[in-house]
Amino acid sequence: MIKLKDILLEEESKKLRVFDFDDTIAVSKSRVKVTHANGQFTMMTPGEYAVYDKKDGDLFDYGEFKKIIEPKEIKAITKILRNFYNAGGGRKLTILTARAVSEPIKKFMKTIGIDNIEIVALGDSDPQKKADWIEARVKEGYNDIFFADDSDKNIRAVSQLKTKYPSVRWNIRLAKYR
Numbered sequence: 001m002i003k004l005k006d007i008l009l010e011e012e013s014k015k016l017r018v019f020d021f022d023d024t025i026a027v028s029k030s031r032v033k034v035t036h037a038n039g040q041f042t043m044m045t046p047g048e049y050a051v052y053d054k055k056d057g058d059l060f061d062y063g064e065f066k067k068i069i070e071p072k073e074i075k076a077i078t079k080i081l082r083n084f085y086n087a088g089g090g091r092k093l094t095i096l097t098a099r100a101v102s103e104p105i106k107k108f109m110k111t112i113g114i115d116n117i118e119i120v121a122l123g124d125s126d127p128q129k130k131a132d133w134i135e136a137r138v139k140e141g142y143n144d145i146f147f148a149d150d151s152d153k154n155i156r157a158v159s160q161l162k163t164k165y166p167s168v169r170w171n172i173r174l175a176k177y178r
Contacts, residue, residue: 014143014144015090016137017094018094018134019096020097020148021099022046024077028072030067032046032061032062034049034058034059034061035060035061037058038057051151066104078114081114092118095109130149131160131161144168148172149174155174
């Protein structure tokens with residue numbers, strides 16, 4: 001007689017491990033330049049930009065994010081990333097970033113000894129874009145998801161998937177390095 005417990009044990013978990021880059025894996029001197037409607041400008045860190053409420057007339061310059069200026073590894077998070085990386089197996093590791101280019105991240109990751117990791121550069125800071133990307137992976141069959149990000153907005157957007165996909169195992173973490 002086949003028991004439900006036996007069937008569940010046979011069902012293989014498809015693991016996805018997703019990390020944000022800026023202020024999660026590394027902190028850098030890269031800044032967003034915001035030119036306001038009155039002509040004045042502000043230089044914002046990724047953390048400041050993540051919580052900034054955009055105003056009419058704001059113009060954003062992300063030019064400094066085509067490179068990583070003076071990056072410093074956030075070891076508490078990269079330790080977790082390394083554990084996943086070294087564990088191997090069927091888990092997919094991804095860096096999911098709002099940056100528009102992935103090459104500088106790829107080079108940085110190589111300098112800290114992590115190579116051959118997928119880097120998805122969304123080119124968009126809308127938190128829903130990260131949630132949409134992760135939801136697309138759920139639709140591909142991923143059913144065990146870890147997500148780490150320093151932005152409350154991104155955490156909230158991805159957390160909304162928990163009610164939509166209750167059979168997925170979710171581990172969503174707000175990464176704070178300070």
